[in-house]
Amino acid sequence: EAQLIDDGKKVFKKCRACHEVGEGAKNGSGPHLNGIVGRTMGSVDGFKYSKVFAAALDDGLVWDDEALASFLEKPKSYMKGTKMAFSGLKKASDQQAVIEYLRTFGE
Ligand code: HEM
Numbered sequence: 001e002a003q004l005i006d007d008g009k010k011v012f013k014k015c016r017a018c019h020e021v022g023e024g025a026k027n028g029s030g031p032h033l034n035g036i037v038g039r040t041m042g043s044v045d046g047f048k049y050s051k052v053f054a055a056a057l058d059d060g061l062v063w064d065d066e067a068l069a070s071f072l073e074k075p076k077s078y079m080k081g082t083k084m085a086f087s088g089l090k091k092a093s094d095q096q097a098v099i100e101y102l103r104t105f106g107e
Helices: 002-014 051-058 065-073 092-103
Strands: none
Touching: 002 092, 065 092
């Protein structure tokens, strides 16, 4: 568990150019990711999402573990039209590790 979180912290280096987490996290080119596990998709105030994310918010879709893993594996396949310019995390172990790391940051 602790090892998984530590691995996830390393994986998150790939995300940090665009996403902040932790106390005082702000939106950058991507929205802050505090509380992302269990958060409604596209719901950070003040962040201008793409249309596909706005639609997901309207539909009340939530980021559970499964949705996060699918999105992180292939962002542009899971969310067609997303402006997240990231090719994805191929390894399921990297997806799981970064999800466990993100889970440590509450809202
Ligand atoms: C959106 C995670 C890498 C830019 C998101 C969302 C998640 C996420 C969970 C949805 C947020 C929400 O619904 O509020 C990650 C993780 C990454 C990563 C874990 C690394 C493994 C990146 C990178 C960039 C980026 C490298 C910039 C080049 C964005 C943008 C959005 C977004 C712009 C909003 C998408 C839209 O409106 O279509 N990311 N991200 N992300 N991310 Fe990432």
